Ligand SMILES: Nc1ncnc2c1ncn2[C@@H]1O[C@H](COP(=O)(O)OP(=O)(O)OP(=O)(O)O)[C@@H](O)[C@H]1O
């Protein structure tokens with residue numbers, strides 16, 4: 192596992208929505224079997240950045256390279272077909288749909304022919320249940336159950352299981368541990384490590400230093416839409432990382448502010 | 454640990470136990486029970502007034518068929534999180550188009566129908582494009598097109614035929630296909646049943662149906678999952694206008710005349726049929742069988758009431774109460790359905 196070429200690379204990427212510039216001059220790369228942690232304050236542009244990678248937004252300037260070759264995705268589906276799977280913040284599942292229908296939304300397995308192709312419920316149920324159980328959610332044994340009946344962590348696991356199942360090469364997770372309990376978070380982190388050991392390139396967004404340090408090989412910090420720091424595991428101390436995540440202000444200063452207003 | 458991500462054969466098959474559970478928790482069940490209840494009450498009060506005769510049943514089925522053909526695509530749109538109230542203008546618009554083209558200008562009926570379908574598709578396209586491009590709620594967009602199309606229909610009728618209505622006698626084969634009665638049932642009833650079957654397949658069996666639920670459940674996630682959400686919604690609006698045009702044309706062919714006045718009751722009736730049938734107003738949930746039962750219930754209460762000893766004026770009250778009950782029940786059914794995971798342990 193020592194490929195030199197990064198699987199996914201961004202070169203001088205800018206992104207603006209009309210007059211609002213969200214990302215400027217982003218250079219980033221992620222290799223196979225590596226976990227890139229994307230850190231930054233609220234509104235720094237992390238979600239926008241990964242949406243640009245996942246084909247949701249097209250970059251305003253700059254280019255995306257996959258295996259060193261320039262690519263441009265027409266939509267999320269094109270990115271998915273190229274092997275980029277993404278679990279977006281707050282999303283990925285449909286509460287009022289069954290587990291298996293939600294799992295296969297957009298890529299339904301069918302049987303039959305011509306215009307009479309029908310959704311293959313049996314196959315969908317089998318695969319969906321199997322994949323989710325493999326991520327340790329053994330409570331799920333019926334693909335016909337509605338997603339709305341699952342806990343937040345189970346839903347997140349369902350979304351990740353789906354991404355891993357469909358995304359061959361790059362797995363992008365936008366705050367997968369937000370709103371999860373300690374045990375469920377540990378679970379998600381284990382999934383990240385599993386994906387990594389299978390040779391996937393993983394991009395992992397989090398606000399929790401602990402979670403980032405636990406799985407990250409490579410860290411990039413976004414501040415107001417620009418890369419403020421890009422470093423490898425062990426190059427910076429935990430305190431330095433925390434300060435960077437707070438948008439460059441030192442934690443000590445922030446603590447002082449908290450005490451003043453109290 | 455690494456083999457965990459690979460796909461292998463599932464160790465457990467899981468489809469046996471759901472049949473009964475799914476049926477009881479299905480929103481279609483509520484719609485079905487509601488319809489049976491209404492039917493029984495009406496049958497009891499209408500026994501001596503021929504409610505249960507073939508003629509009595511045909512009467513409200515005929516009434517329901519027009520609503521039913523429109524309620525199906527309206528229900529699809531509701532499941533996808535949108536609403537189309539322009540159907541109230543689309544129905545007279547398509548009736549007048551056919552009446553003017555084939556009645557006044559004496560074009561062959563097949564050509565008249567094709568052009569009418571084209572006009573309907575165009576209105577649906579405009580609705581769909583406006584909703585997906587502007588992100589204005591579809592209620593407002595289709596409210597605007599309701600009045601625009603309604604006004605245009607009246608104006609053009611007066612320009613072309615000098616009156617807000619037009620007579621048209623369709624050829625026999627068209628009458629037989631779209632307008633005649635069989636055992637008291639209008640041809641539209643059979644079309645309604647056929648469309649119900651076809652659209653059941655589309656909604657619940659085809660991948661396309663899955664997309665409709667996904668879009669209504671969470672549009673952003675659906676788009677991220679690679680579903681062409683805008684194209685899907687536009688097609689649904691087109692489908693809705695085209696189905697409405699079909700129902701409108703059946704009416705012209707049966708009654709030999711077309712009216713241009715906007716059909717406001719149709720708007721309410723289709724929405725009521727869907728909600729009573731268990732479609733969730735906010736999208737993401739609903740069944741075709743439910744919509745079918747909802748439409749039948751509406752037909753019984755609005756039309757079948759004439760065959761009972763119940764005062765006709767009460768029908769609106771009954772519908773109001775039913776609508777409220779249905780919305781409350783839909784909530785309960787949803788809760789039941791989503792909490793199945795925890796409830797099952799005790800079963
Ligand atoms: N579609 C859009 N149109 C206009 N502005 C947008 C759009 N999407 C995001 N933004 C803006 O871009 C900035 C970055 O948003 P983004 O969601 O990427 O932040 P984030 O780093 O993911 O934050 P969080 O940690 O809260 O998830 C915000 O100021 C947001 O208002």
Ligand SMILES: [Mg+2]
Nearest residue numbers: 237238280365
């Ligand atoms: Mg974000």
